[in-house]
Amino acid sequence: DGGITQSPKYLFRKEGQNVTLSCEQNLNHDAMYWYRQDPGQGLRLIYYSQIVNDFQKGDIAEGYSVSREKKESFPLTVTSAQKNPTAFYLCASSTHRSASTEAFFGQGTRLTVV
Amino acid sequence: EDQVTQSPEALRLQEGESSSLNCSYTVSGLRGLFWYRQDPGKGPEFLFTLYSAGEEKEKERLKATLTKKESFLHITAPKPEDSATYLCAVRKAAGNKLTFGGGTRVLVKP
Numbered sequence: 001d002g003g004i005t006q007s008p009k010y011l012f013r014k015e016g017q018n019v020t021l022s023c024e025q026n027l028n029h030d031a032m033y034w035y036r037q038d039p040g041q042g043l044r045l046i047y048y049s050q051i052v053n054d055f056q057k058g059d060i061a062e063g064y065s066v067s068r069e070k071k072e073s074f075p076l077t078v079t080s081a082q083k084n085p086t087a088f089y090l091c092a093s094s095t096h097r098s099a100s101t102e103a104f105f106g107q108g109t110r111l112t113v114v
Numbered sequence: 115e116d117q118v119t120q121s122p123e124a125l126r127l128q129e130g131e132s133s134s135l136n137c138s139y140t141v142s143g144l145r146g147l148f149w150y151r152q153d154p155g156k157g158p159e160f161l162f163t164l165y166s167a168g169e170e171k172e173k174e175r176l177k178a179t180l181t182k183k184e185s186f187l188h189i190t191a192p193k194p195e196d197s198a199t200y201l202c203a204v205r206k207a208a209g210n211k212l213t214f215g216g217g218t219r220v221l222v223k224p
Contacts, residue, residue: 004157006157031210033212035214041216041217042120042201042215042216043158043201043203043214045212045214048210048211048212050210056209058211088155090157090158092157092212094210094212096210101146101205102146102148102160102163103160103203104160105157107156107157108155108157110155
């Protein structure tokens, strides 16, 4: 089945550690996105990538890093510089080669600092 | 700067009580406005795309409309299974940044 896979579903991080969240898509989409969602809030954009080897900062990029070495993969690293990383993280992808430009989402990774 | 504002933040409805959710936006060159449904602990599920003022889309009890400044999601005769958070997002013509509003949490009581 085509879709977006995020892993792990739950992740626990000790203070001072870097952790990497995985996002893989087999939809042949060019663009990929990372969002953060806090309880009762909407989605805030962390980073997005329109093509391989290129990405742009979103609205809350500080303390996060990404790479886009393959079209299918867009991992997000939450660094120790991110002071409040506990949140629900969502990855999405979209195509720009057709009239339909909607983004499709994975099921999310819940990150908790312990 | 692109802005998307959703209202109300929360909505409590009785089963069968129709209502509307609002999404106001300011964006230079709208490429598309999107509505999503999100259940607790899950990723958003795509509902509709609207591209130009005057456009309407329907799916079961949901109907989305678009003007030059806002979009409405109308819920007709809602059922408890329509309880969810509804998210609105816009994509501008330049670049592919997708900006979301804060969402409206809808609770439909039987």
